[in-house]
Amino acid sequence: MAESPARTAFAEEALTHLDTLYRGALRLTRDPDQAQDLVQEAYLRALRYQHSYQTGTNMKAWLFAIMRNLFWDRFKGTRKEDVSLDDVGDFVLFEKLRDEGARPEADVLDRIAASEVVSAVEKLPPLHREVVLLVDVEGFSYKDAAQALGVPIGTVMSRLHRARQQLQRSLYEYAVESGIVRGSTNGATPQ
Amino acid sequence: MNCPDCKDKLDRFVDRELNNTEVLELQLHLEGCPECSDQYEFQAHLKRLVKHSCDCDAAPAAFREKLRQILT
Numbered sequence: 001m002a003e004s005p006a007r008t009a010f011a012e013e014a015l016t017h018l019d020t021l022y023r024g025a026l027r028l029t030r031d032p033d034q035a036q037d038l039v040q041e042a043y044l045r046a047l048r049y050q051h052s053y054q055t056g057t058n059m060k061a062w063l064f065a066i067m068r069n070l071f072w073d074r075f076k077g078t079r080k081e082d083v084s085l086d087d088v089g090d091f092v093l094f095e096k097l098r099d100e101g102a103r104p105e106a107d108v109l110d111r112i113a114a115s116e117v118v119s120a121v122e123k124l125p126p127l128h129r130e131v132v133l134l135v136d137v138e139g140f141s142y143k144d145a146a147q148a149l150g151v152p153i154g155t156v157m158s159r160l161h162r163a164r165q166q167l168q169r170s171l172y173e174y175a176v177e178s179g180i181v182r183g184s185t186n187g188a189t190p191q
Numbered sequence: 192m193n194c195p196d197c198k199d200k201l202d203r204f205v206d207r208e209l210n211n212t213e214v215l216e217l218q219l220h221l222e223g224c225p226e227c228s229d230q231y232e233f234q235a236h237l238k239r240l241v242k243h244s245c246d247c248d249a250a251p252a253a254f255r256e257k258l259r260q261i262l263t
């Protein structure tokens with residue numbers, strides 16, 4: 001099929017963001033085949049709605065929005081509780097480690113395997129997972145993340161905060177199980 | 192700035208979302224407060240750990256080529 005030069009140029013530019021979209025899709029679906037399907041569908045849709053992209057705005061955020069909206073379409077009917085995170089309270093890994101005399105606290109992080117971090121991220125409910133992917137992994141500003149997710153900046157911040165609390169909780173559990181830290185002596189270790 | 196204010200702004204600090212004035216105020220507090228400074232180090236390290244752990248997956252070359260065929 002002979003494509004117009006404008007369409008080809010647009011597609012080429014869109015493809016420079018492929019890694020970001022693929023990583024996002026992979027973490028959201030947790031399956032490489034589904035991730036490829038989702039990304040391919042997102043790109044086809046992006047080209048179809050090329051006219052709705054405003055030149056000069058953040059194309060990466062625009063593409064991510066298309067991909068995650070497709071992902072969420074498949075989640076329609078899922079109960080909100082399953083995709084969102086209750087306020088887990090302030091769980092601060094840093095303070096746990098401090099209480100246990102692990103100094104400096106940040107050194108403990110160096111002993112946590114990357115694969116454990118990935119699985120802790122994948123365990124986050126998707127609404128929180130996607131904020132971590134955008135802000136921490138892809139380096140989006142709150143404003144761009146808000147655009148990609150279609151929510152106010154305040155929502156980005158609160159989801160991110162809860163996600164980080166939950167992430168610390170998971171990493172702490174792993175650190176205790178694997179003997180990196182000793183674990184609470186007062187029996188308060190979350191299970 | 193006191194410690195609760197500092198902790199409140201730490202997320203935005205590690206995410207580079209504070210304005211210049213706020214950054215200066217926060218840095219000044221961190222220089223004089225080992226507790227907050229340790230906490231900052233920890234949060235910044237955690238953010239880097241999440242990034243490095245998750246950002247190594249690139250789209251497979253064959254998939255990239257397939258998309259290029261379909262789209263261009």
Ligand SMILES: [Zn+2]
Nearest residue numbers: 194197224227
């Ligand atoms: Zn302080």
Ligand SMILES: [Zn+2]
Nearest residue numbers: 236239240243
């Ligand atoms: Zn690192």
